[in-house]
Amino acid sequence: MSTGPFVLGLDLDGVCADYTDGFRRFVAAERGVSPDTLPDPVDWDWTLCGWGISSREEYLDLHARAVEAGLFRDLDPLPGVSAALWRLSEAGVRIRVITHRLIVSGGHGAAASDTVTWLERHRIPFWDLCFVAAKPEVGADLYVDDSPTNLAAFSAAGLAALVFDQPYNRHVTGPRVADWAAAADAVLAHREATETARTR
Numbered sequence: 001m002s003t004g005p006f007v008l009g010l011d012l013d014g015v016c017a018d019y020t021d022g023f024r025r026f027v028a029a030e031r032g033v034s035p036d037t038l039p040d041p042v043d044w045d046w047t048l049c050g051w052g053i054s055s056r057e058e059y060l061d062l063h064a065r066a067v068e069a070g071l072f073r074d075l076d077p078l079p080g081v082s083a084a085l086w087r088l089s090e091a092g093v094r095i096r097v098i099t100h101r102l103i104v105s106g107g108h109g110a111a112a113s114d115t116v117t118w119l120e121r122h123r124i125p126f127w128d129l130c131f132v133a134a135k136p137e138v139g140a141d142l143y144v145d146d147s148p149t150n151l152a153a154f155s156a157a158g159l160a161a162l163v164f165d166q167p168y169n170r171h172v173t174g175p176r177v178a179d180w181a182a183a184a185d186a187v188l189a190h191r192e193a194t195e196t197a198r199t200r
C-alpha cells in the first residue's frame, strides 16, 4: 500500500468544468436556437437527452467541432471548485487531473493546450495532468467522477470513488457529493479513514 501523499484522481468535465452548459451554447449557436431550448441531459447517452442528436457519430462530430472552437478554454468552472481544491492542496492532498478529453482524433492540440490554459485561468491546483481513457489504470487513492461508465470501472476494479452529482448519474450507487464544499469534506474524511486503517 502506498505510503506517499494521498492522491486525488480528479475528473474535469462535469466535476470541475460545466461541460453541459458550454456544449449547450455551442450546439444552440450551431442551430440558431436559444440555449434555453436544450434541456439538462438526464441520460449519459446524448441521443436520449432531448437535443435532437440522433447518433453517437453526430454527438462526436459536434463535440469535435466545439473543441476546435475553443470549448475547453471557455467552459465555466463549477461553483467553489478552485477554493475547495486549494483547501485540499494546502491540506497535503496531491491532485492528479485525469481526463478523457482526447476522445476524438484530431484537435488534440486545442484540447490539451486549452485544458492547461483553463486550469491556470481558474486557479485549479494540480501536480499531474493525465489524458487517458482507461482511468482506473492511473493510480489514485480516491477518484471523483461524474461518468456512470468511469464510476462502474472504478467499482469493478475495487477503487474508491466519489460520485459528483449530475442529473445523468442519479442511478449510480456509492458515496455522492452534490457540490465542491461537500466534495472537499468527503475527500478529507476519506483520507483520514484510509490513514487510520493503514496505521492499525
Ligand SMILES: [Mg+2]
Binding pocket: 011, 012, 013, 014, 015, 145, 146, 147
Ligand atoms: Mg466527467
